[in-house]
Amino acid sequence: MLESLRLLQFIFPWRSYQAELLKHFNSHIEDHHFHVIAPPGSGKTILGLEIVRKLGKKTLVLAPTLTIRNQWEDRLQSFFTENCDFKPYSFDIKSPSDITFSTYQSLHAFYKTFEDKNDYYQFFKSHNIETLVLDEAHHLKNAWWNCLMDLKRNSQFYIVSLTATPPYDSSRAEVSKYFTLCGEVDDEIAVPDLVREKDLSPHQDFVYFSKPEDLEINFIVDYRRNIADFKDELLKDQTFINFLIEHRFYKNPNWHLDELYSNTEYFSAILIFLYACGFEIDHQKLEVLGFDKQEMIQFPELDLHWLGILFQNILVSDREQLIEQEKYVSTLEKRLRRLHVFERNTVDFIGEQRLYKSLSNSPSKLKSIVSIVNAERKSLKADLRCVILTDYIRKEFLNIKVEEIEDIDKIGVLPIFQYIRHFCDKPEELAVLSGSIVILHQSILSAFETIESLDGFSFSPLQIDASFLLVTPKGISKNSIVSVITQLFEAGNIKVLIGTKSLLGEGWDAPSINSLILASFIGSFVSSNQMRGRAIRKDVKAPNKTGNIWHLACVDPTALDGGKEVDTLKRRFEAFVGVTNSTIPFISNGFERLNIPDEIPTESIETLNASTIKRATKRILITEKWNNAIGKGTKLTKEVKILHSGKRPFKAQKQVYYFDALRFFVVELFFTMMLFYVEFVAQSFHLILQRGVFYFIYALLAAFVGVFGYKLLKALKLFIRHGYLYKKIGKMGLAILDTLDELGYITSGRANISVNSYVLGKGDVVCNLVGANALENSLFAKALSELLEPIESPRYLIIKTNLFRKRLDVENFYPIPELFGDKKENAIVFQKHWKSYLGKSKLLFTRSVEGRKLLLKARLFHVYNAFKEVTKEVMVWK
Incomplete structure (x- = not known):
């Protein structure tokens, strides 16, 4: 063991779940891998450092960003030394020390400098580096895998992998690659574990809905109407119908089997369209697919998904094969371009990109943010610590006139700043922190000066409001200003902080956050989870803290389920574990736990939002729900839910039957049989007198088979096909x-x-x-x-x-x-x-x-x- 690492010692008591995890360390490390899943706030960095100390080898720690890299060194000095005096460390991968802190990007750049990769492997051997720590390895870009996998294949390392969100939702190849590098998961710390131990704050997610502006609604309605008109016209367009009838797939399917088998959706779309026109599908066309003459296919409705598949193939994938009809195909293309459904070689009748872009940038969200900030300030008063994260800065809105504020038509750091400054109380508590723009209110300059000298910065009043100052460092690093603003926020001089997801979304540490508004719609499950992690950390200065996490969604008035934005939120929530809003709470992931109605008509948005605000202000109930739910379990379990479908499926959906039709059928059959029996006995009593009991029984059985034979056969088929x-x-x-x-x-x-x-x-x-x-x-x-x-x-x-x-x-x-x-x-x-x-x-x-x-x-x-x-x-x- 290295002497420098032997002298390190964790100077605080371990949390119970950390101690439990470390207890099994020796058995887990036998395969030279230690792979841990732990949420933000669980002390992953400290666990990683303790494992490095236990292994006692020269170590390379790799992090996704410079901020997180620096945190490793800070945690080492603060938690493993008495006087922050650990010297044998390095930030330079070219000059490694006993512990070297670097980034994946730096390693990749270093890897590319070696023409002969044997020299790359030899570099690590000659410096006796035997431990690799991979922090948040799910961040690895494709190009970055090579340098690590190469290293692993050619040298023997202990590999310690720490992550909050494994890429389970990625492709099989990516998941396989991830586990090949990191090893199987050895242990997991779950969010409820941390809340139970009071190492994470109780928290809840809330969704605040907005209704598009009138201009946006008109745009959406016109867009939908034009597409509906196009579809109606197409179903009557004999030229297009003949075009499909003459298509090689339909005309001569036997000659194109390989193509048919490799693009079944295209052939399905042709059949579905022709069926929707009222065209009788020639059953010989289906025989080539293995269907017998007596088998009937019940075709689904021609919706916009199927129309999209049809035209995506006609205009793009299959176009070279339709060269003889190019003149007609070109006219179809022009029609779709005029409808704005064909752009960048992609057909989109749903309008996912066009409408989604419009709704995700809807200015109605700016009003939502104002409402949330006002409600949270009213509830928390001086305790408010609100952070708003978004994707873009939008510098063009820095110095707009007062009368132009309500005309802002984009979401971004500066549009949010202008709206809150103008429409919320106490603007002096507001600040902006991004990579290129920092804005403070002049009233907190004195507090600023107690942390850092004003001489290192220039302060320029904004044209629109001289009480706000644009802060620019003079040759000083960006990290310094981030540190100052963070301290002002923690102290309560700043109560509402607006920033970019890229700067504050991961690695930034401000435990006092108790209200987080996610005005970001770019990024994966992983980055969403990291952003939430900012708000759920415990605050030693506020032991009763609860974190409210706000998600924004602009509702598509033409979609009953709320449209694409709501759908995006639902996918995001797959990565979040939290407590349900139900009367009897339990802990689960998924959007359903919020108990938001499946249908969100625009006229009910205000009522829904009012109910959400009311629930969000009752923070004590959030804590109670967590405490009640945690007591009902011991660990997180992944389960598969087979979703119930209200509509009876047709024959094509044989493998899964979504409601127990058999049970209802048997009950119905039983009562019908009883009624039949009573009626038959009443009507046939004379048979018993004339022919005897046996003749009566034969007659009863014959009548029973005649009446119920088909139904019994149907029940038998249902049971064989679906069972329970x-x-x-x-x-x-x-x-x-x-x-x-x-x-x-x-x-x-x-x-x-x-x-x-x-x-x-x-x-x-x-x-x-x-x-x-x-x-x-x-x-x-x-x-x-x-x-x-x-x-x-x-x-x-x-x-x-x-x-x-x-x-x-x-x-x-x-x-x-x-x-x-x-x-x-x-x-x-x-x-x-x-x-x-x-x-x-x-x-x-x-x-x-x-x-x-x-x-x-x-x-x-x-x-x-x-x-x-x-x-x-x-x-x-x-």
């Missing part, structure tokens, strides 16, 4: 679990893990593992979701069929999860366990000619569900 869904899902889960175990993915011991499957009140079915670790839970949930989702393009299919099923026209198609479908031997292992729980089945390789044909048939069986959310992965504290 939650039991079937449970059996699927067992097949997945046993396959994971046989293929070596289960490290917790198969005997300790069970599958739990049950029905929720609304009809959703939930399935999860009990007794598994985080990685096992994640792999299980992903595999089950893939098994139940509409079929896309798996390498292998399982077809549940037999002679009896074929006679009843019941075939179920299931995609083999990607984790098991990469090799045939793995797919066979899954099929073996499937057979033991769910009966006989056929395994089909979809890359063969026959396989492609059946894959297309299977996909068409699910075409009705192509754009619906079928399953959802949920984290629940249990």
Whole structure:
């Protein structure tokens, strides 16, 4: 062990969950990896430093930003030395010391300086660097992987990986790469653990909705109307209908099987459009896809998704094959360009980009921010510490006239500053902190001077309001001004701070924040979670602090569910774990925990917002809800929710039945049979007298079969096809679990893990593992979701069929999860366990000619569900 590291010692008591994690360190590090998931505020940096101390080797610590890199050195001096006197450290990767703090970008730049990569590997060996610490490794850009993977392949290191948000939502290749570098997850600290130990503050997310301005509403309504008119005209356009009828896919499908199999959505879109026109689809066209003559396909409605797929292929993907019709295709292109639905080689009838851009920048959000700030100030008074994060600065709004403020049409740091300065009370408590613009009120200059000399800065009054000063450092680093503003904010001289997500969103530490407004719509789950982390840290000066996190959404008045912005929020919330707004609270991720209605009509927005503000001011209730919910569980469990569908699905949706039709059918059949029995006895009493009891029984059976034979057959088919869904899902889960175990993915011991499957009140079915670790839970949930989702393009299919099923026209198609479908031997292992729980089945390789044909048939069986959310992965504290 290095002498310098041996002398380090953590000078404070460990938190209980940190001590628990470190207790198992020796067993976890046996494979030379230690991979920990822990949320912001859990002391990841301190844990990392303790592990470095325990290993006692020369270490390279890599962080995503300079700010976080500097924090590592600061935590080392503050928490592991008595007098901040640790000397053998370096910030220069070219001149390493016992501990070297650097960034991923610096390592990548250093890597590129070596023409012979052997010299790169030798550099680390010659400097005896044996430990790599990867802080927030999910930040790694594609180009940055090479230098680390190269290093790992050619040298022996201890690799310590610390992250708040593993990239579970990334592609399989990226997830695989991540775990190859970092190793399997060894331990996880959950948000409820931290709240229970009072190391994170109780907190809640709130959504404040806004209604677009009249100009925006008119723009949206006109846009939707024009597209609806275009669709109506197209359905009557005989030229276009003939164009599709003459398309090679429809005219001669047998001649183009390979193309058909590789682009099933295109062929589906052609059929769906022709069907919507009232055109009778020639069944011979479907026979080539494996459908028998008696099989009828119920086509879904021609919505804008399908219209988009059709035109994306006609105008882009398939255009070279339509060269003989180029003149007509060009006229179609011009029509779509005039409608603004075809730009940058992309067809978008929904208007996701065009309308979303308009709504995400809606000035109505500026009014939302003013309302939130006013409500929070009224509630918290002098205790208010509000931070507003956004994406852009918008320097053009720095010196606008007073009468122009209400004409601001963009979201950004300066538009928000102007609105709050003009429309909120106590503007002297307001400040701006971004990479290039810093604004303070002149009234806090004296407080500024107690922290840093004014001589190092220039102060220029704003033209629009001389009481506000533009602050510019004189040859001093940006970090210095960030530090000064942070201290002023912590002290309460600044109560509302507006900044950019890039500067303050990650790594910036101001524990006093109790109200965070996220006016940012750029970024991933990961960055959203990092931004929230700013507001949920505990504040030793305010032990009863609760954090309110505000999300903004401008509602699309033409969409009942609120539109694209609400949809984006829903996706973001998959990464957030929090307490529900329900009467009996529990801890979960997902948007549903806020109990916001599925439909958000614009006329109910004010009522909804008033209710949200009222709930947000009752901060003591937030704390109570956390305390109640935490007591109901011990750890976070990932589970799959199979979503209930209110509409009865058609035959194509065979593999999953979303409501228990069989149960209702049996009840209906029972009462009908009783009624039939009473009526038959009453009407046929004379038969008993004339012919005897046996003749009566024969007549009863004959009448019963005649009346109920079809219904009984229908019930039998329903049961064979669907059974009781939650039991079937449970059996699927067992097949997945046993396959994971046989293929070596289960490290917790198969005997300790069970599958739990049950029905929720609304009809959703939930399935999860009990007794598994985080990685096992994640792999299980992903595999089950893939098994139940509409079929896309798996390498292998399982077809549940037999002679009896074929006679009843019941075939179920299931995609083999990607984790098991990469090799045939793995797919066979899954099929073996499937057979033991769910009966006989056929395994089909979809890359063969026959396989492609059946894959297309299977996909068409699910075409009705192509754009619906079928399953959802949920984290629940249990």
